[in-house]
Amino acid sequence: MLRFAPSPTGDMHIGNLRVALLNHILSKQTGQPLTVRIEDTDSSRNITDKDKDIVHILNLFAIDYDKVIFQSDSLKFHTKLALDLLVKDRAFNCFCSSETIADDREKAKADKKPYRYTDFCLNLSPQTKLQCNAPFSVRIKRPTENIKFTDNIKGDFEFEPYDVDSFIILREDKTPTYNFACAVDDMIGDISHIVRGEDHLSNTPKQIHIQRQLGYDKIITYTHLPMILDINTGKKMSKRDETSTVQSLLDMGFLPVAIANYLVLLGYNPPKEIFTIEEAISWYDIGKISKAPAKFDIDKLKFINKQHIKLFDDMRLSKIIGYADTDIGALAKLYLEECDTTVEIGRKIDKIFKTNKTNDDISESLNTMQNCIRSAPYFDEFSQFKKYLMDKTKLKGKDFFSSMRFALTGAVSGPNISEIYPLIKNYLGEIV
């Protein structure tokens, strides 16, 4: 079983979509079902309807899942299994206040040491616990041996007990922490391979420790995907960066098939650069992703987007930009010379169909041209159309060409009019 486990705490980041796409590819390659698990147990961070947005994006990208489950529906299992650990003395009640913990963290920071729990509540007697009225969280005891695992990309890892630490599994309100809920749900879900971002590498020994303490010894395969860095700053893509959410890229006019192509290409040396996810399923090998962080390059995405727009069916492309005609789809493709996205192309096409086109620099000749086109008969060939306009308008040179181009396209420059004409000749009435 595979799972994609997003938190409904914000807009879906491109890194998350990459995780979802690679889980989808793996699911198709191995025949294992992929479950979407919405990790919603930290209610203070949940944002209403973000779960729906995530599922909408997964559907848009044709990511196949068997079901969508909510982690909060398993709270009874989290509580029960935490209780089991307490009963077996593998976990303990921790009465340390959040202020004390915050102070300890500050001290560790000042000493330039990583924060570790002080073990203050590790060995409290039952009497002390009974007498204590303070709220308590539940911590799992740190392991007694190193925790080892192998990452599919980065190789072997080994964490010492001190680094795994005695960490909180139930908060004071008795809700499970991310690591506990995740480890339990991966166990209950019989997950065999976890694909997720590299930012979770340090959580993996904690989750393995939880599972081992619960008596679960299945070896899960881990693939932690290297980070996606901003190509300009070399830093992790900021959530505020407008190109870092999937929705913003869609709003900018990048096609889902192009975004998916680009994200699967990141950190990989594929047999071809332009492909669909269907094709990638036949050759992609998740273990061959580069260890180095990937760089998000919007220019490369633009290039890939253009290639997919070229391959798109004319009618589909036309519908994406708000029309429904194969000629408009073909016309849209002429604008790939100067546009990278469907939104940019859509603006150019809208200009063509904008009524009352005016241009102060050429207002007189434009007026003459528009009147002439309005009363012109239908010409199949551009050369005849042009000849007719030349004869009738008596305009010459730049005056003629600028006013003809502007009357037909609402712009002073663009693709060859001789290529545009056959695709708009049936709409001249609307255009002028």
Ligand code: GLU
């Ligand atoms: N909910 C976590 C996140 O969105 C994912 C955890 C995981 O895949 O284990 O980052």
